[in-house]
Amino acid sequence: MTIVTSYDCPDIDGVACMIAYTEFLNASGTPAKAVYYGDPSLEVKFVKQYTGYFPVEKHSGEYDSNDRFILLDTADPDAIEPTIPPEHVIELFDHRELVFTEQFVNAKKTIELVGSCATLIVERLRGRQVTSSPNAAVYLYSAIVSNTVNFKNSVTTARDKDAANYLKTLIDLPDDYVERMFESKSNISAENLYEVIFQDISIKTIDGKRVSVAQIEIIDLEPTLNRLKEQFMGVLNRLKKEENIKYFFFSGIDLLKGYNVLLTIDEQSEKVLSEALGIPQQAEHKTDSILMRKQLWPKIEAVLRKLDK
Ligand SMILES: [Mn+2]
Structure with a gap:
């Protein structure tokens, strides 16, 4: 089985990439499953609730020795589930300057410095003429907006803006969507x-x-x-x-x-x-x-x- 995953306690970028890339693999004849480890972020919970769509399973324990892994939004061997053997990773996508990637000896690597890993996934899918489901597109759009702080931070590139504009043609979001998403992770109290x-x-x-x-x-x-x-x-x-x-x-x-x-x-x-x-x-x-x-x-x-x- 091909297992699509991200780092421990994934944020919206990791989860969006997992969902969209798993959809793409299954549609192109590679049976794949998206799994996460740890607890996803508050933003993930917001998009999950907004879409009512969350085709990702929580994983713990051992994997099958035949499983092969695709890592999204990470290329850091220290950040992933410890039961994943680095040599069983066959592909990875990340958008950070990293460093220890030589451990993934068998992985096809796409590491490009854009604002969001979701941008790399959107580009890959568009290149293969595959359209994401509307729910997956909401995740991808949310990930780009989140990682670029609504296109305001300096890691934002024209490629992120292009990808987001393309995604907007697939979905119809309310005007206050971004504000609501940002508010969702701002509910900080002494308790949490x-x-x-x-x-x-x-x-x-x-x-x-x-x-x-x-x-x-x-x-x-x-x-x-x-x-x-x-x-x-x-x-x-x-x-x-x-x-x-x-x-x-x-x-x-x-x-x-x-x-x-x-x-x-x-x-x-x-x-x-x-x-x-x-x-x-x-x-x-x-x-x-x-x-x-x-x-x-x-x-x-x-x-x-x-x-x-
Ligand atoms: Mn990211």
């Missing part, structure tokens, strides 16, 4: 704060040290941070400890106003961030425009590698 941050945490090992960038993307970022200041600090300290993180960074993105608030909770991390971004050394920093986590990582990594020498 830990879960929301943990769900989208990114951890890498750099020169033997665990480094993490936690990110949330919401509307009304500053009022939310102010309202839940104490709880935020509590959750960040807890995660740093629980996950045994040496350098820990938190990045909040305001989806509608288009800025970040970056937080650190220890002096070492504060120093690294200050050097990475050329900003004053302080625990809290607000940016003028959106800085995505995938843009933050290479800057942090460069400082840490220099630091070690």
Whole structure:
């Protein structure tokens, strides 16, 4: 069986790509199944509820030794379900500058720096003259809008806009759809704060040290941070400890106003961030425009590698 999957706790981009690519494989005579691992993001839950369509199964345990895997929206062997043997991955798509892809020795790789992996999937399907189902198109459109922060962040390319415009010809969404989707992931409270941050945490090992960038993307970022200041600090300290993180960074993105608030909770991390971004050394920093986590990582990594020498 061909298993189509993404990284642990997939976001809307990973899930949209899985759904659309699995549809395409099945339509072209390759029996395939989409599975996820962990818990999908709040945005995924919103689109699932909006469409009433979710042809993706939660997986746990072992796979069959005959299974072959297609990875979408990831090319990171550390981010996928641990029971997937890297040599059984036959194809992968990602849109980030990555790094450890040589482990996937048998995979056909499509890694191109566009705003959303969904854009790569749309282009592949259009190239094969295959039209996604309307529900799959809603997922793909949502993924592009989400990853590009409604075409506002600097990872957005003309290819993302083209793909989104094409998808709009397949579907009919209400005018307030994007706002509703963004609102859906902004329902942050003292009760779900830990879960929301943990769900989208990114951890890498750099020169033997665990480094993490936690990110949330919401509307009304500053009022939310102010309202839940104490709880935020509590959750960040807890995660740093629980996950045994040496350098820990938190990045909040305001989806509608288009800025970040970056937080650190220890002096070492504060120093690294200050050097990475050329900003004053302080625990809290607000940016003028959106800085995505995938843009933050290479800057942090460069400082840490220099630091070690
Ligand atoms: Mn993505």
